[in-house]
Amino acid sequence: MRGRSFQAVFLLGVLLIGVAYLSGFFSPRQPQTVALDVGFSGIRFSLILMNLFWVQELVAREIDRRVILFSLAYPASRGAFLAGRFTAIMILSMLAATVLGLLLLLAVLLVGGGYAQEFLPALGLPFWSTIVGFALDAAVVAAFSLCVAALSTVSVLPLALGAAFAVAGKALGATVDYLARGASGDQQLQARYQPLIDTIRWVLPDLSRLDWREWAMYQLAPGTEAVFWSVIMAVAYIVVLLVVASLLFSRREFS
């Protein structure tokens, strides 16, 4: 919490909520929905960055500075050490998501300058479900980053690869959709990339499945089955990554 990088990212999150508030004024028909949309993107971006910095602060940098040797001297397994760090990151992430969510709610309620849009966003359960989805999305990214940190000898690598994983996982849904709809008629592109994407889908989770913002923005609830399997997919992937991380970490030698 005292890390400067965390404070900077949290400040960035607050700033992005401010940007969301201002972006609402661009919209002629749906200022609250646009503010909510941009705010959701800002919260997702901030949560992922915060989680990545926490992984770097709490694990990667400790390894880099050899401080980890003191932590590992305690009578607890290395797996328990990683699980503890991951739990701490999750608690911090949920706290940050709650604060940013409350700020976004305030921004959305204030935006619009008195213009009453016809289709109002749903700011109750749908809003908080969306925030939970983003927190879960960020948790998957944190678990991946932790896995990289367990193996990496360069402290910045978990941050860089984690960010790339977050972008790739989120863009996967759009890519699959693009190819499924015929790739704008480019059959060569579809033939070349469809098998590759079909393979990647088994390795890389589709993080866009955890984005339920349409429920809050347009009151279009996602299907229960889709939400259920998306959550199961994310939690299972986190467990797999944590198991792999603890296996790698327990075999790692610190000189």
Added chain:
Amino acid sequence: MRRALSLTLGLAGALSVLVYGYAQQRLSSIAYDPAAPELLISLPRFAQVLMAGGDRYLAANLAGFRVLVADTGRMAAADYAVQARLQRDIAWFNPLHEDNAYIAAAILPWNGQLDAAQYVLRQASQARSFDWYPLFHYGFLFYHFHRDPATGARFLVQAVPRAADVQDQWALQNLAAIWIEKGYETASAAGMVAAMAAESPPGTFRNYLQVRADRLRDLGRLQSAATQYRERHGKGVERLADLVAAGLLAELPQDPLGLGFGLDAAGWPVLNSDTTQAEQ
């Protein structure tokens, strides 16, 4: 030795400051190439998604802001083509985007981008199953731009169950009946564009729509006068000024867009699509 190194560094620094200043001075005298900054390029969809961190909703909003800040008052045909591509992309990223559908209906078809407007509104009509406006605007495209009131009315009827308000349901059914019964009427189209303007928040966008509505209303007046002229003289007008000379109009309407009104080959008043056609 150390002193010599300091001296060399100091000289290098001073020289760099001078070179930097000279370069800045030279650059300030070189003008930028003229370019329309808002709508210069349209990136491939996948690049836009990647630039938005994989977030297709953010990609839709970023493209949407580019469309919203574009100054329609000084845009050329090529700019509208880029705007049309951007709006197609937004409709693909997030077909539920209300502003995109609304702006597509209000701007694109009037500026030579009818296909793009149809694409955006078709996407919005399918996605926004709770909203009757996209179907209404989609129907209006057929009514006004394709001169196909029957198809337009079919989409109005499809929109009826989506209207929560009974008054809106009646209005849609009534309008569909009028379209089928009377066929195309410019004054009716002007009334619908004016209604769109009235529903928009105050500002540039509402003014733009109101100007479009005024222009159509004036065209309707010209066409009405041309009909009377034909009935009275048994022939069509050869110049718009004939309508004033015949006492059917006090004066020719001034087009707020500056494009003016003209006559088609059959002597029927039409909107000019560029300033070279202006007759006024």
